[in-house]
Amino acid sequence: MSLLSSARAAVRRTSADPPPTPAAPPAHDELTIVPARHPWRWVAAAAVLVLVAQFLHGLATNPGWDWSTFFGYFFEESVMQALLITLELTFAGAVLGFAGGIILAPMRLSKNPVLKSVSWTFIWVFRSVPLIVQLLFWANLGYLYDRLQLGIPFGPGFVDFETSSLVSAFGAALLGLALHEAAYAAEIVRAGILSVDQRQMEAAAALGIPRLRQFRRIVLPQAMRAILPNAANELVNLLKSTSVVYVLAIGELFYQVQVIYGRNGRVVPLLLVATVWYVILTAVLSVLQHYTERHFGKGYRR
Amino acid sequence: MIEIRGVHKSFGSLEVLRDVSLSVPAGSVTVILGPSGSGKSTLLRCVNHLEKVDRGTVRVDGELIGYRQDGDKLHELPERLVLKQRANIGFVFQTFNLFPHMTALENVSEARRNPGRALELLDRVGLADKAKAYPRQLSGGQQQRVAIARALALDPKLVLFDEPTSALDPELVGEVLDVMRDLARAGTTMVVVTHEIGFAREVADTIVFLDGGRIVEQGPPVEVLDNPQHERTRAFLSKVLI
Ligand SMILES: Nc1ncnc2c1ncn2[C@@H]1O[C@H](COP(=O)(O)OP(=O)(O)O)[C@@H](O)[C@H]1O
Ligand SMILES: [Mg+2]
Numbered sequence: 433m434s435l436l437s438s439a440r441a442a443v444r445r446t447s448a449d450p451p452p453t454p455a456a457p458p459a460h461d462e463l464t465i466v467p468a469r470h471p472w473r474w475v476a477a478a479a480v481l482v483l484v485a486q487f488l489h490g491l492a493t494n495p496g497w498d499w500s501t502f503f504g505y506f507f508e509e510s511v512m513q514a515l516l517i518t519l520e521l522t523f524a525g526a527v528l529g530f531a532g533g534i535i536l537a538p539m540r541l542s543k544n545p546v547l548k549s550v551s552w553t554f555i556w557v558f559r560s561v562p563l564i565v566q567l568l569f570w571a572n573l574g575y576l577y578d579r580l581q582l583g584i585p586f587g588p589g590f591v592d593f594e595t596s597s598l599v600s601a602f603g604a605a606l607l608g609l610a611l612h613e614a615a616y617a618a619e620i621v622r623a624g625i626l627s628v629d630q631r632q633m634e635a636a637a638a639l640g641i642p643r644l645r646q647f648r649r650i651v652l653p654q655a656m657r658a659i660l661p662n663a664a665n666e667l668v669n670l671l672k673s674t675s676v677v678y679v680l681a682i683g684e685l686f687y688q689v690q691v692i693y694g695r696n697g698r699v700v701p702l703l704l705v706a707t708v709w710y711v712i713l714t715a716v717l718s719v720l721q722h723y724t725e726r727h728f729g730k731g732y733r734r
Numbered sequence: 735m736i737e738i739r740g741v742h743k744s745f746g747s748l749e750v751l752r753d754v755s756l757s758v759p760a761g762s763v764t765v766i767l768g769p770s771g772s773g774k775s776t777l778l779r780c781v782n783h784l785e786k787v788d789r790g791t792v793r794v795d796g797e798l799i800g801y802r803q804d805g806d807k808l809h810e811l812p813e814r815l816v817l818k819q820r821a822n823i824g825f826v827f828q829t830f831n832l833f834p835h836m837t838a839l840e841n842v843s844e845a846r847r848n849p850g851r852a853l854e855l856l857d858r859v860g861l862a863d864k865a866k867a868y869p870r871q872l873s874g875g876q877q878q879r880v881a882i883a884r885a886l887a888l889d890p891k892l893v894l895f896d897e898p899t900s901a902l903d904p905e906l907v908g909e910v911l912d913v914m915r916d917l918a919r920a921g922t923t924m925v926v927v928t929h930e931i932g933f934a935r936e937v938a939d940t941i942v943f944l945d946g947g948r949i950v951e952q953g954p955p956v957e958v959l960d961n962p963q964h965e966r967t968r969a970f971l972s973k974v975l976i
Contacts, residue, residue, distance in 0.1 A: 635831035638782060639845040639888065640821030643813060649844065653835045731835045731868035 501701040505692060506708070514688030515709055521674040521684060522713075524606055526667055529613020536618035537625060538647065551618065558615035564676050566612060570604035571680050605677045613670055620662045624655030656728040664721040668714050675706075685709060735760040735892055735923045736781060741790035743776055743947075750776045752947040754790070758892070758940075761921045765934040767958075768944035769970055774927040777944065778894050781925065782823040783816050794823065795891055821845070824885030824893035828900050830877045832869040838880045839865040842887050855883040859913050875906030879913055892923035899930060931974055935959055943967045 491497055505511055539551035558566070583589030628651050636646040675686035683691075685706050693702040736758040743751040750773045758764050766774050779785040781792055783800035791808075792799040800816055801808040811819075832841050838861060843852035856862050859879040869877050878898055885893050895914065899907040911933050918924060918937045928934065934941055934955060941958040943950045945966045951958060962968045 631827065631829060631831045632833065634784065635827065635833070637817065638784060638820060638823075638825040638827075639884070640817045640819070641845055642817060650833055654833075728835070731837075731870060 496700055497704070498698055498701040501696075501698045502704050505689075505702060505705050510683075510688055510692070511685070511705060511709075514683050514685045517683055518671070518674050518685040518709075519713075521605060521609060521677060521682075522667070522671045525609035525613050525670050525674070528606070528610035529670070530617045530621075530663070532610065532614025533617025533619075533621045534652075536614060537621035540618065540622055541625060555615045555618050558611050559619075561612075563608060563612050563673055564679055567605060567608040567677060567680055570607050571601060573604070601680045601682055605680050605682055609670065609673065609677070612673075613666070616666055617663070620659055620666060621655070623662065624657075624659035625651060627658040628654045653728060657725075657732070660721065660725050660728060664717060664724075667717055671713055671717070672710060735762075735795060736925070737791075737793040737796075738777075738781070739791050739793075741777070741780060741792065742788045743773075743780060743785060744788055750947050751780070751787075754944075754947070754949055756942060756949065756952070758923065758925060760891075760923050762939040763918045763924045763926065763937050764940045764942060765938040766925065766927045766942045766944055767929070767931075767934065767970065767974075772944045773947040774944055775896050778825075778896050778925060778927055781894055782820050782825055784825070786810075794819070821888055822891050824888050824890035826878070826881050826885050826893065826895045826898050828897040830869070830874070830881045830901070832877055832881055832884070834869050837866050837868055838872065838883075841869070841880055842883045845884070846887050846889075848887070852883070852887055855886050856880070858886070858916075859883045860909075873906060874902045875909045878902065878910045882910070882913055882917075886917075892925065893917065895924065895926040895928070897927050897929070899928065929974055931959065931971075943970070945970070 536551045536554060539547040540555070542548055561569075581589035632650055632654060633646065636650045641650070674684055677684055678687035678690065681687065689702040689706045693699045736756070738754060738756040741751055741754045742749070754773075754777060756764075766777065768774050776785055780787050781794070781799065783792075786800060791801070797819065798808075799819055800811055802811055803809075832838075833844065836844065838856060839849060839852050842855055843849045853862060853865060856865055859882055861876060861879055861883070864872060864876060864880075869880070872880065878901075882893075882898075898914070899910050902910065907930070911930060914924070914926070914933070915937055926934075926938075938955050940952060941955050942952040943958060943962075943964070943966075950964050950966050951962065957963075958967065959971065962971060
């Protein structure tokens with residue numbers, strides 16, 4: 433700074449001489465930064481805004497959307513009940529599925545060849561069978577085994593049930609969703625466990641921490657960071673997969689709107705009722721995801 | 735305190751420890767020196783059974799580590815009992831290996847679930863004010879001091895250090911060595927793998943020089959460091975002591 437200004441002073445002094453020197457270059461603190469212009473950004477944004485406006489205009493003016501029917505059914509009682517069933521299926525499917533995943537993943541990673549192959553086979557089978565096929569299969573279990581018995585394997589039984597009384601349509605749906613979810617959850621949890629540095633297990637082992645507590649206190653909380661984004665994805669998937677359960681005539685959201693438009697023929701607004709509820713529930717899940725990720729991210733932010 | 739007799743260890747066809755025998759008296763400090771790959775870490779890890787020995791025995795305080803002797807047979811102990819044995823032996827890793835999702839205090843209190851004692855130990859390594867900090871918020875030297883407090887939380891019979899200062903910036907080495915010096919003064923039984931010759935000279939009762947999986951020579955610092963008998967020891971020291 434001082435060097436520069438004295439240099440400028442020197443220039444001024446010599447500028448007293450006859451040959452007129454051009455104006456001295458400005459000092460560095462007199463320079464202003466002009467941000468680069470991005471004209472194409474404006475063009476692209478304008479083009480997209482026009483399209484969005486056109487779409488919104490269509491939503492508002494096209495009578496096909498039939499907004500009055502939409503609002504008429506959005507909070508309608510049977511829709512609310514169906515929504516509750518969708519939530520129940522999602523919640524129970526997620527809890528049972530991830531409980532299964534937390535058991536299956538360590539099994540697949542264990543050194544015990546039997547546990548390993550049982551877990552591998554389970555995941556292989558339940559990932560390969562389409563959910564809808566599985567649901568129909570469980571619902572028709574009664575054709576295969578008309579009675580189920582609880583007792584000593586290959587020995588006498590203590591209690592037995594009629595299959596159809598034990599596996600209701602709702603039970604079949606839950607069973608199918610849980611098994612399907614467990615297979616996917618197992619892989620998500622396994623990926624999480626594999627993401628934990630081997631040296632963490634070693635440090636825990638060196639402290640003599642019992643095996644189960646190592647998993648619960650050291651491995652799982654760290655694995656959660658890798659598990660959560662995938663688990664949230666899977667949960668959203670599950671939420672929408674519950675709509676497949678309509679094949680078992682269970683009154684969840686999608687089934688219920690079908691029943692209603694079967695009666696009144698207003699297909700589009702009723703599909704929209706279901707869609708908007710799925711969108712809202714997904715948004716709620718995303719918010720939950722944000723806070724859960726923040727919880728398990730503690731110690732990783734500076 | 736530690737009695738190692740005739741220990742052999744191989745990884746596949748690679749013989750890493752060959753017939754190693756070593757005694758470490760209670761309250762003493764033993765420093766293990768040796769070139770990279772000579773088996774120092776492996777030897778240390780055999781003492782708390784992080785590695786299984788192929789042959790030979792390791793005893794801590796008279797107790798056979800990792801096995802139960804029955805006549806002329808050694809039966810491998812179930813993991814539960816190995817973990818119990820480890821709970822009396824502190825281990826400090828080169829890379830600290832603190833639990834990143836736990837605060838310094840939680841790291842130290844995890845093994846014994848005793849936050850009061852953990853805070854005392856953090857104070858002892860000069861980090862009471864960092865109790866609530868997560869490992870990422872600490873410097874390398876501070877992390878290693880927390881790791882030492884975590885090992886001490888076991889009230890261990892002995893503490894094993896595997897190159898505790900090798901992952902640290904030079905200006906942070908001193909604070910960790912200070913803590914270790916204090917421990918040695920307090921009579922903690924310590925086995926330390928390190929390349930800090932100055933520390934070894936000052937603190938060690940015995941220096942063990944390991945090369946190619948064998949103990950080449952051992953003795954007090956004045957003998958091994960200032961008057962090494964073996965060509966290999968001399969060659970190694972000339973490289974470390976530039
Ligand atoms: N788990 C392992 N599997 C295979 N080789 C290993 C394993 N651990 C160590 N080694 C090998 O054993 C030798 C001794 O290793 P180490 O005890 O770590 O040496 P040091 O600590 O003296 O540098 C090295 O050649 C290393 O590559
Ligand atoms: Mg090493």
